[in-house]
Amino acid sequence: MVEMPKMRKKGTISEEDVSALLQRYTPTAVLALLQEVAQLPDVKIDWNALVNKTSTGISNAREYQMLWRHLAYGHALLEKLEDGAQPLDDDSDLEYDLEAFPSISTEASAEATACVKVLIASSLPSDSSLPNISMVEAPLTINIPCGQSSRAPSENSRLSGSMQGTNITIPVSVQKSEGFDANGSTSGSLPARKKRKPWSEAEDDELIAAVQKCGEGNWANILKGDFKGDRSASQLSQRWTIIRKKRKNLNVGGASSNGSQLSEAQLAARHAMSLALDMPVKNLTTSSSIAGTNPNATSSNSAFPATPAEALPAGTNISQAQQLSQQGPVSTLSRMGSLGSAPKSRVTSKKTSAKSTFSSQSTLKETAVAVGARIATPSTAASLLKDARSRNAVHIMPGGSTLIKSSASGGANPLPANHLGAHPNVHYKCAGPPTTSLSTYPAVAPSVSRTGSAKPAAPGVQLAPSPSATSVNMSSEQTNAATSSLAVEYPAKQETKTSEETKVPISGNVPKAKVLEDQACVSSNTASEQVQEDQATLSNTEVVLKNQKAMVSDAKCSLKTETAENDEATIISGEVAESQNVNDNKIMDFPVTGECENQSAANENSGNQNTNEKQTDLPNTATDCGEKSDEVLYKATAGEI
Amino acid sequence: MVEMPKMRKKGTISEEDVSALLQRYTPTAVLALLQEVAQLPDVKIDWNALVNKTSTGISNAREYQMLWRHLAYGHALLEKLEDGAQPLDDDSDLEYDLEAFPSISTEASAEATACVKVLIASSLPSDSSLPNISMVEAPLTINIPCGQSSRAPSENSRLSGSMQGTNITIPVSVQKSEGFDANGSTSGSLPARKKRKPWSEAEDDELIAAVQKCGEGNWANILKGDFKGDRSASQLSQRWTIIRKKRKNLNVGGASSNGSQLSEAQLAARHAMSLALDMPVKNLTTSSSIAGTNPNATSSNSAFPATPAEALPAGTNISQAQQLSQQGPVSTLSRMGSLGSAPKSRVTSKKTSAKSTFSSQSTLKETAVAVGARIATPSTAASLLKDARSRNAVHIMPGGSTLIKSSASGGANPLPANHLGAHPNVHYKCAGPPTTSLSTYPAVAPSVSRTGSAKPAAPGVQLAPSPSATSVNMSSEQTNAATSSLAVEYPAKQETKTSEETKVPISGNVPKAKVLEDQACVSSNTASEQVQEDQATLSNTEVVLKNQKAMVSDAKCSLKTETAENDEATIISGEVAESQNVNDNKIMDFPVTGECENQSAANENSGNQNTNEKQTDLPNTATDCGEKSDEVLYKATAGEI
């Protein structure tokens, strides 16, 4: 279809041309194309290959070629291209000599040149990004070898002209370049540009790399520094969610594994990584030293936390020292919670819980480092714990009972994982305040059997945080423990269902009751919150958790667990407490608690009795829970008592 | 599926390893993983959580774990992982000791180390900014060890190829620069904006409690003494405005909408609120005493008012006396008036009023706490108060009766659970502030039976907390305890359903009623607010909470409750209080409380009685509550009075 473009060899490019060009393509796209072409090792151009990798947003090889030719040789830009249009044969694509075009302002060309140079010089794949560079400055003073420039042609024409000479002063260039781009000031054509521009792989890679570097959410920074394409922060954000989603789907396989095609950027990254990895070792050593220093300081890192962001809830941590860090950790957990959906996962958590305890941030860092390093000495760990402790230890536990156990005993962790029914639920986490520890637990009581006696798993469960502040929490927890015993009992008969984030209504059918319960405890500060989630579920009716993770368990499941556990209901509770962790973020939403509620089930049991104290505790514990939870607690309590 | 990885403990990492690793994962991914792990606060690792938030691109927890282990301990990287593969249990994740690996070239390692350091140090993910400098670093001047090249497998080939000879400065550098730099800000580090951290429910609770205690606007004080999280004063202020806003919406909106029923819910809430409000008064006093003065000044009220927003200025009432007891009522009333807007609600109040009467704020709090907790022993309570005070301790209990019992006497509590229906309800959680503990409880009273006697667990309940600040809370709790006894009774007949965040209407099916209740206690600080929410729920039919967890109860329930309550407003209050718990998060919205309200069911029982003191407490407890709560409280109070 398209007919061959006419050459306009050696002609100059007029402003009209530019204007038209910019109406159709963004400056960045144009620059990207130039860069891409410039980077090609061979003279011969494989248009199809280029298009596959381009970050210009152009998906049609013919179109890509056409643009190139327009830029390089002044060929006309055709209005339409047929979908399947294939690139034209080109013998000479790079053979034409082009002369600089006077028409363009020297400055403009110079700038453009600079940009191009920078891009090329940097070798950064990114390309587009001019903007970034823009900021660059003097350093940029790059001299582009003639060779290249020549190649770069095109627009270069505009640019090229300038380039060749020698060097372009960088700064200017950058700035200007943008000008160009963005506004197109040059041409002035702003008109619309809205065309929808699919994300190219290159852009995705760039985004991914940027996110890894800067962290999720820091779109502004990414935009400023790392991401070259012309996308807005919100677009980045939006795209990121898509990428994330995709990955998950993919991942199964192993995300990364594919490998096959890696972009250069990736390769480069790997390269770097390899170095980095190696480092670790050294780091350790070093790190320690280093760590010593900065880490803490930095620690602030909050940044990191960022990642975790979610989690943290609690401010608790802070308490202490804050200074340092604190934070971070939590988040993760919390997330987990959310993740929760996957019950099984929890399992891990179990351990965690028991263990989780420690870690401190600072420590963490070190540890991490160490880890990275492969370090990890116990001592280290210990230290971590101290600090960390505060952190979070969240856990989730799905199968409910299971978790519990683990937590309880500590060692064991059975976690059977699963189970038929399943159901996991939750858990938590707590963010402990700094020193505090927390412990909370929810107890779940499945229907029917229940053990009756509960006992407190307490001992095991408990932690002994000590710090004064903590103390409170401690007490609570302990209390809880006691309570838990009570709680434990629950018999529940109900059926509970939990849904996770989803919303599941149960209503209609509700049967009778079931109950669940939990007891959560929370450590003082933070802990509480989380609990909620755990439970959840009961619903005789229907409960749903929309937001997060709800936990559901079938009635049976829960029951089962409990049953087994009965004795240890306590423990369970404990877990619940942990749930608290949940809090974090969004989680909070939930209400988990509500779910907890399930508790209602507890009610049914009614048989329980409580001791005052214990009960009290529970409540305390409960505190965090969502509404439902409370009920449960109550019930539980009652029962116990 | 996957088998366990072998350890390669203490082994060194070979180039081959690196090579293989890089073929599979990008350097950035590896670094990201290291960073992420490093950031974890706890020793225990929640792989699922990590995966959810990771920026490595790895979506499978097992894979993530595997990579970590490979990096940290030299475990083998398995080729395939099943989709659903869950992370392995890890007890030892951080326990292995690893040694540095000689194999790597010094240079390389050094560099890597540097990189890692930077990453960690900077910890900031983001931030970053400034790339400018990315190039910076001389350090970058990396020499690539041969090793790498080897490593760099094919793809890299290109890169690597070039690189090999000596080193390539460039590429590497670039990479580094990017990666590192960014963070790196080490050096340059920009301020990097701190990542935004959403407020958790626990934090909200804590804030609410703190405001109640210290008054609105005294952010600095709150920061010093009560609020544990790491938030700045301005953030507190800002958040407070948001919380206040939400409450209003809730109140109003919710209430209004349904009309009749809601109103009740609202009423209940109000009731609670009233109590809460009252508390303030006392608090003030107390505080004043404590503080000395201020109370008025602080007016802490302001805080209160907030809630009530509408009305009252009255808060003022508070003024005085408070110290202990008393008072509360008045203020309440006044507020009520204001609340007035909702006529019906008032009604409820009536009931309340009668009973509600007593308690003084401080007392209230304590009591409340106690109640919630069921704690009961004074000593305990006291301790709690101290700690908790700040914290939160709220609880809710649905199933009501049961809980109650427990709380109350400690033993007695009849609370039969009841229920046929089940119900759950819920609860809470608390996040305690650091030191604080919290305890809360909700009591639930199931329908019908109830025990009747409640008694005050008082003795136990009371605490005498002393610390000034704390005191308030303490008192509440104690009070509650006492209350609880009373409360306990509730019989409820309703059926309640809860939905969690979701919206589930229950309506249709509802069966009988059950009741729940809770008594929540709140720890001093926080508690109140929450209450509000609870109420809302009531609607017979279906209430849904969209945001969070809503609780629903049938209309009947609610109604019933009220009735019941009359006598014992206290109880209700208690419940209300619990509701408070609800607050938390978004919840505040309500919901929970609402459910609590359901408790109203409790009302039905009516049989309850309260002791003044106890009642009072409730109010205190209520203090926090949302508007609705307030109403309730008021009513209670009135009655009492």
Added chain:
DNA sequence: CTTTAGGGGTAGGGTTGG
């Protein structure tokens, strides 16, 4: 010190083109 305005960032809903 507190409050307020502005810069971002995220979530969610709606629209539209492929």
Added chain:
DNA sequence: TCCAACCCTACCCCTAAA
């Protein structure tokens, strides 16, 4: 129809001036 790419609106959080 589904999804991706926008757009747009709320809302929230953080920071920095007021």
